Amino acid sequence: MNPSRRSDATRTAILEAARARFAADGYERATIRAIARDAKIDPSMVMRYYGNKEGLFAAVVSPDLRLPDVASLPREEVGRALVSHFLRMWEENGELTAILRVGVTNPAGAERLQKVFKDQLLPVAEAVCPDPGQVxxxxxxxxxxxxxxxxxxxxxxxxxxxxxxxxxxxxxLAPTVQRYLTAARP
Structure with a gap:
């Protein structure tokens, strides 16, 4: 195996182990040693690629939510599409569970979670909200x-x-999400 492929395989193993460990243990209890053990590598390799636990966490929690293109949907279907999409994402992606666990216990995790939703969900709301000031x-x-x-x-x-x-x-849940996005302000 050439060095580049070995490096990619090592990074992948580290990230997969870190996702699982952060999801299971949260940020505070997850350790570089445990992650390295799960990835079947030396802890120094984790440090080499990611610097420290915070750098590793940042690499792990950069999910693309792959939100549906709401502009292509009938406006009255946006709530259903979002709820269905998020259920699928939560069930298929342990990374989201890791972010949530860490987000409720760690300020850096909470900030990361806020950024994910601000950057990715806010544009969806902008596309369908009747009043831009309420987005x-x-x-x-x-x-x-x-x-x-x-x-x-x-x-x-x-x-x-x-x-x-x-x-x-x-x-x-879909009617509630739909109401939040498109109904007249109460």
């Missing part, structure tokens, strides 16, 4: 619903929430 508050309300669902379903694992079928969650 930040409407986007914040959408985030409160999506993160609340993620916290109770994927982190706290509340039995009543984990027992819900995806279709039921979409049926309950």
């Amino acid at each position: 930040p508050e409407r986007a914040a309300l959408v985030v409160s619903q999506l993160l609340g669902l993620a916290l109770t379903r994927y982190v706290l694992r509340l039995p009543a929430v984990t027992a819900l079928a995806r279709e039921d969650i979409v049926a309950w």
Whole structure:
């Protein structure tokens, strides 16, 4: 294997191990040694590629939410599309769980989570909100619903929430997200 491929494989192993470790342990309890052990490498390699735990965390928590293009959807379907998309993302991507766990316990993690949603969800709200002056508050309300669902379903694992079928969650939550984005201000 050439050195470039070996380097890429090492980086990939480190990032996968770090995602899993941050998701399981949170930022404070995750250690470089544990991550290196999970990646089956020496801890010095983690430091070589990422400098420190904060650098590694920043590399791990830069998700592209791959949000749907709401401009191509009927306006009344945006809430359903977002809730369905986020459920799929949370279930397929341990990175989001890691960000959420760290975001509720660590200021740097909270800042990272805020940036992800500001950079990626705010433009969605801008595309569909009837009043541009209300975009930040409407986007914040959408985030409160999506993160609340993620916290109770994927982190706290509340039995009543984990027992819900995806279709039921979409049926309950989509109208609320839709209202936050497009309804007249109360």
